[in-house]
Amino acid sequence: xxxxxxxxxxxxxxxxxxxxTFFLWLFRYSTDNIQQNKIHSTNLQLEHAGYILxxxxxxxxxxxxxxxxxxxxxxxxxxxNNDKQSYKYLKSFQDLRDMxxxxxxxxxxxESMTIYWPKQNETVSSYDILFDTLDFYGxxxxxx
Amino acid sequence: xxNKYLTILLLSTSFLLSSCHKNSEDHKNFKNExxxxxxxxxxxxxxxxxxxxxxxxxxxxxxxxINELGIRVKYTMLGTNYFDYIDKIRLALTGAEExxxxxxxxxxxxxxxxxxxxKVKILNQDMxxxxxxxxxxxxxxxxxxxxxxxxxxxxxxxxxxxxxxxTQIMIIRQDWLDKFxxxxxxxxxxxxxxxxxxxxxxxxxNGKRDTYGFSYSGDGIYSTGWVGDPVMLFxxxxxxxxxxxxxxxGDGKLSYGSLHVGNxxxxxxxxxxxxxxxxxxxxxxxxxxxxxEEFRYGKSGIYVGRAWSIENSKDILDxxxxxxxxxxxxxxxxxxxxxxxxxxxxxxxFLFNKDFENMEAFFEYYDWLYDLAFGTGNFKYGYLENxxxxxxxxKLVFNPMEFETITTNKGFxxxxxxxxxxxxxxxxxxxxxxxxxxxKPQNYLEYKARDMQSWLPERVAGGAIAYNHQxxxxxxxFRGSLPLELVDTWNRLYDMExxxxxxxxxxxxxxxxxxxxxxxxxQQGGTQITDYVNQCYQASMEGNDER
Numbered sequence: 001x002x003x004x005x006x007x008x009x010x011x012x013x014x015x016x017x018x019x020x021t022f023f024l025w026l027f028r029y030s031t032d033n034i035q036q037n038k039i040h041s042t043n044l045q046l047e048h049a050g051y052i053l054x055x056x057x058x059x060x061x062x063x064x065x066x067x068x069x070x071x072x073x074x075x076x077x078x079x080x081n082n083d084k085q086s087y088k089y090l091k092s093f094q095d096l097r098d099m100x101x102x103x104x105x106x107x108x109x110x111e112s113m114t115i116y117w118p119k120q121n122e123t124v125s126s127y128d129i130l131f132d133t134l135d136f137y138g139x140x141x142x143x144x
Numbered sequence: 145x146x147n148k149y150l151t152i153l154l155l156s157t158s159f160l161l162s163s164c165h166k167n168s169e170d171h172k173n174f175k176n177e178x179x180x181x182x183x184x185x186x187x188x189x190x191x192x193x194x195x196x197x198x199x200x201x202x203x204x205x206x207x208x209x210i211n212e213l214g215i216r217v218k219y220t221m222l223g224t225n226y227f228d229y230i231d232k233i234r235l236a237l238t239g240a241e242e243x244x245x246x247x248x249x250x251x252x253x254x255x256x257x258x259x260x261x262x263k264v265k266i267l268n269q270d271m272x273x274x275x276x277x278x279x280x281x282x283x284x285x286x287x288x289x290x291x292x293x294x295x296x297x298x299x300x301x302x303x304x305x306x307x308x309x310x311t312q313i314m315i316i317r318q319d320w321l322d323k324f325x326x327x328x329x330x331x332x333x334x335x336x337x338x339x340x341x342x343x344x345x346x347x348x349x350n351g352k353r354d355t356y357g358f359s360y361s362g363d364g365i366y367s368t369g370w371v372g373d374p375v376m377l378f379x380x381x382x383x384x385x386x387x388x389x390x391x392x393x394g395d396g397k398l399s400y401g402s403l404h405v406g407n408x409x410x411x412x413x414x415x416x417x418x419x420x421x422x423x424x425x426x427x428x429x430x431x432x433x434x435x436x437e438e439f440r441y442g443k444s445g446i447y448v449g450r451a452w453s454i455e456n457s458k459d460i461l462d463x464x465x466x467x468x469x470x471x472x473x474x475x476x477x478x479x480x481x482x483x484x485x486x487x488x489x490x491x492x493x494f495l496f497n498k499d500f501e502n503m504e505a506f507f508e509y510y511d512w513l514y515d516l517a518f519g520t521g522n523f524k525y526g527y528l529e530n531x532x533x534x535x536x537x538x539k540l541v542f543n544p545m546e547f548e549t550i551t552t553n554k555g556f557x558x559x560x561x562x563x564x565x566x567x568x569x570x571x572x573x574x575x576x577x578x579x580x581x582x583x584k585p586q587n588y589l590e591y592k593a594r595d596m597q598s599w600l601p602e603r604v605a606g607g608a609i610a611y612n613h614q615x616x617x618x619x620x621x622f623r624g625s626l627p628l629e630l631v632d633t634w635n636r637l638y639d640m641e642x643x644x645x646x647x648x649x650x651x652x653x654x655x656x657x658x659x660x661x662x663x664x665x666x667q668q669g670g671t672q673i674t675d676y677v678n679q680c681y682q683a684s685m686e687g688n689d690e691r
Contacts, residue, residue, distance in 0.1 A: 094428075094429050127225075
């Protein structure tokens with residue numbers, strides 16, 4: 001009777017070990033599987049984000065090209081040597097700024113557009129408050 | 145058999161327990177889930193000021209609302225500027241996007257447009273049922289601010305923070321005045337002398353003629369009402385008939401200030417000054433802030449604005465450490481009467497999506513913001529420690545440069561993250577006046593003003609001047625909005641006015657053509673608009689408002 005119980009115990013233990021091993025394998029397998037799936041889907045998401053970014057960059061580049069070759073931009077640059085207090089200069093600035101604002105309004109991914117002429121230190125922007133820039137807020141306080 | 149019953153009993157109990165547990169979890173989650181109020185926001189004024197990982201919908205002020213009230217404000221419609229913002233609202237009105245629960249609006253014309261869309265909630269019942277007594281008391285004192293919101297007895301929104309905005313003052317480079325032994329101008333002739341000296345006598349001493357007397361915004365109607373305002377130059381000749389405002393003309397009718405004959409004299413003066421280079425050269429395209437910027441960069445000697453602007457214009461010290469700021473009331477008319485400026489009675493209007501059902505929560509949040517004005521609740525010294533104020537070595541400080549942990553001189557501003565956009569006050573000017581008079585502080589602003597006396601005394605003095613000159617603020621007597629069929633006409637007239645004024649100042653058109661401009665203005669639809677405005681005015685005077 002005792003040996004039967006011992007045998008049954010051994011069979012049960014072996015069976016239990018097999019079941020546990022199976023569960024362990026199943027756990028590892030499903031974890032790996034989930035991990036792989038997540039990596040795969042994250043990669044896809046990153047790829048998609050990259051694609052969106054690329055298309056936004058291309059849109060910005062196209063916009064920039066069209067702005068730079070626009071009649072209003074050329075008209076404005078023609079005023080660089082003229083009197084900056086004149087109404088004509090003012091009007092060409094205003095027209096260019098309005099054009100930039102319209103471009104921004106029609107674009108999904110562009111928040112603002114600014115043209116900067118370094119030699120003349122001239123800036124025209126669709127953004128109202130150039131004042132509110134990092135340069136303005138970036139100064140360091142006395143306490144470091 | 146006994147065991148079988150026992151098992152059934154155990155299973156039943158466990159199901160019961162598990163189902164009880166599940167219900168309790170759901171309820172708990174529901175209770176702990178903050179109530180979300182979505183809102184529009186014209187722009188994110190904290191841009192560049194957030195800590196890492198924070199943004200417009202995830203920052204300390206939003207978190208404070210969640211912690212203290214269980215209300216999460218979520219900005220679902222964010223513009224880059226006001227015009228962009230109203231474009232987005234217009235799009236949402238067509239059904240292309242979802243309107244947020246709360247829609248703050250800041251111009252009366254668009255306010256009329258959005259109310260007429262029929263997508264805005266009527267608040268009559270909610271105000272009676274849910275508005276806290278404190279808010280009721282505030283609105284009771286400023287009932288006239290509801291005028292543009294009431295149509296046929298229905299209330300379509302709430303004026304935001306009804307209180308008189310600060311009177312604008314003249315901010316002058318005191319060191320330039322002292323250099324030339326000049327006094328602050330008190331009338332147009334003295335003003336002319338000062339701006340001439342500031343433009344022609346090289347006040348910055350760099351040997352170049354690169355400064356000018358006065359900077360202002362001429363990008364819209366020549367009356368900004370808050371900063372970069374040239375309106376005192378017009379009012380010096382027109383008195384209460386200032387550009388952009390409708391004013392009573394003495395026979396019970398309203399006339400449009402921009403058409404007053406005195407403007408011709410003002411434009412003549414400005415054209416002469418512009419030709420001589422005494423005014424900001426690009427003022428005709430300068431936005432309100434640009435006028436301040438010119439002052440801050442040491443190019444301009446005078447600008448007119450609310451006294452808080454000194455908190456920004458003091459940065460002139462980075463350009464010229466010897467610069468001194470002087471604060472003065474705006475100039476007088478030649479007969480000694482004051483010049484006037486546009487009053488702001490509230491900071492825009494809150495409108496609500498007609499499907500919004502949580503007005504009670506909104507009122508709770510709005511009333512909570514008012515703790516700042518009353519010095520009650522947790523907002524005695526400001527909304528957030530280390531943003532509005534800090535306690536350093538046991539001392540209450542308001543100067544961001546003295547804060548323990550802040551890393552730039554413009555840190556996160558909690559008020560800009562709140563639904564009201566700006567801090568809420570009951571009487572902002574009085575706070576500075578009280579502190580200037582040496583009285584004991586009672587709320588955030590007064591504590592701050594007391595502290596400011598040591599590091600920005602010009603701000604406190606300026607606020608006190610504003611308080612003493614608040615009778616110079618005049619409200620637009622036309623409080624309604626135009627019907628849609630007149631809006632296009634009005635926009636055309638607005639452009640025509642701006643164009644004419646700017647052309648005259650820039651010497652393109654002679655000031656003597658002013659009467660022709662007035663005639664044209666009436667011919668191109670101004671007569672219809674004047675008639676409509678007067679109809680509304682008469683109706684409101686008779687208490688028979690049918691707008």
